[in-house]
Amino acid sequence: MTETGVTGVNPIDYPELTTWEWPVAGYLFLGGLVGGLMVMVAVLRLRRDPLFDRAIRIADLWAIPLLGLGLLLLFLDLSYKLHAWRFFTTFQVSSAMSWGSWILLISMIVLALRASIQLPKTAWFVDDRAPRWLDASVTSLARSLGRYTPALDIVTIVLGACLAFYTGILLSTIPARPLWDSAVLAPLFLVSGIAAGGAFLCLFLSPQAHRKLTPTAMVLCAAELLLIGGFFASLALGTPATRHAGEILLSWPFGAFFWFVVVVSGLLLPLTIESAEMRRLRVPDPLSRSAPVLKLIGSAGLRFVIVLAGLQTLM
Numbered sequence: 001m002t003e004t005g006v007t008g009v010n011p012i013d014y015p016e017l018t019t020w021e022w023p024v025a026g027y028l029f030l031g032g033l034v035g036g037l038m039v040m041v042a043v044l045r046l047r048r049d050p051l052f053d054r055a056i057r058i059a060d061l062w063a064i065p066l067l068g069l070g071l072l073l074l075f076l077d078l079s080y081k082l083h084a085w086r087f088f089t090t091f092q093v094s095s096a097m098s099w100g101s102w103i104l105l106i107s108m109i110v111l112a113l114r115a116s117i118q119l120p121k122t123a124w125f126v127d128d129r130a131p132r133w134l135d136a137s138v139t140s141l142a143r144s145l146g147r148y149t150p151a152l153d154i155v156t157i158v159l160g161a162c163l164a165f166y167t168g169i170l171l172s173t174i175p176a177r178p179l180w181d182s183a184v185l186a187p188l189f190l191v192s193g194i195a196a197g198g199a200f201l202c203l204f205l206s207p208q209a210h211r212k213l214t215p216t217a218m219v220l221c222a223a224e225l226l227l228i229g230g231f232f233a234s235l236a237l238g239t240p241a242t243r244h245a246g247e248i249l250l251s252w253p254f255g256a257f258f259w260f261v262v263v264v265s266g267l268l269l270p271l272t273i274e275s276a277e278m279r280r281l282r283v284p285d286p287l288s289r290s291a292p293v294l295k296l297i298g299s300a301g302l303r304f305v306i307v308l309a310g311l312q313t314l315m
Contacts, residue, residue: 023073025307028167029196029300030070031104032189034063035167036197038107038160041114042153044201051209055201060118062200063111071104096173100166107159113152117142164193167303171310178245179310182234188227192299195220199295210288214274221271221295228263245313254309262305266298 041059044052092098120139145152168186175181198217202210235246249258270291276283 020077020307020311022304022308023077025304026300027070027074027077028170028189028303028307030066030073032164032167032193032303033196033200033296033299034067034070034107034111035160035162035164035190036193036195037063037066037200038111038156038163038197039194040197040201042156042160045153046150049212051206051212052201055204055209057118057121058204059197059201060111060114061122064108064115067104067108067111096166096169100170103159103162103166107163110152110156110159113145114156117145117149160197161190165190167193171306177310177313178239178241179235179248179306179313181238181242181245182231184227184231184234185306188224188231189303191220191223191227192302195224196296196299199292199299202292207285207288211277214277217291217295218271218274218278221267221274225263225267225271241313245310248309248313249305254305254312257301258305258309261301262298265294266301267295270294270298 037059041056041063044056090098091102120142165186168189171177171180172182172185195217198213198220202213202217205213232246232249235242249255273283273287273291277288
């Protein structure tokens, strides 16, 4: 009997094969966004600048719903949904899925602790609309955690970086899809996630605080552009399969989406707007406010085009 190893599959040869669809790309975006938020918020808290207090509070309260939505999308994509709990009954050092499951679980716990610190400052608690038992317990927990805020911030930075980095590792450990077979993918998703987290924060910042965060935002955009160049270089210098896979991002329709939505609209245009603001040029307020939105769209577009285009490539 001859044994055959299959490293590439497609729906024509394998019509019953189930492949990843848009929910996975949505999860990768939301996971990277929350990871980036965790890093940015923790760094800003360590700086203790009151200009960012409102944005930090909003981010701490929104992080759990955003990550929960990402997990729901991931759950919807599972073939055997009733077996999802088994991810948390063991830890496999060599399994990217196992690492990701535990990173997600610990991140949810840390985010819940961070949210409990912010809840007593919300209108729901301040206006005495929360049940008395809940008010007392959350206030007591927030007071206890307040003494360990710096340590919690450091843990949050590490976990956030791991979460955003893992979203790229999840793809790059699947060599059967040559578009994902790049060591640059995980750093690219990490930087993109942190940039998206910063963009999300900017939606809630005052103009003064926004200008203060602009240099960091510009550095992240520039770093993401460099990593995109490194991603293409790694594909071009790789195997014939990776070189052929890279061509899919240079041709219609994925190429048009990648260069217009991700690179031009999501990176170059916001970078141009923020550069003008740094040079003290007059920028209309609607245009200035559009920069974070464009970054978020570009960050989401990056995940969708990499996932969906990667599914069209075979080793």
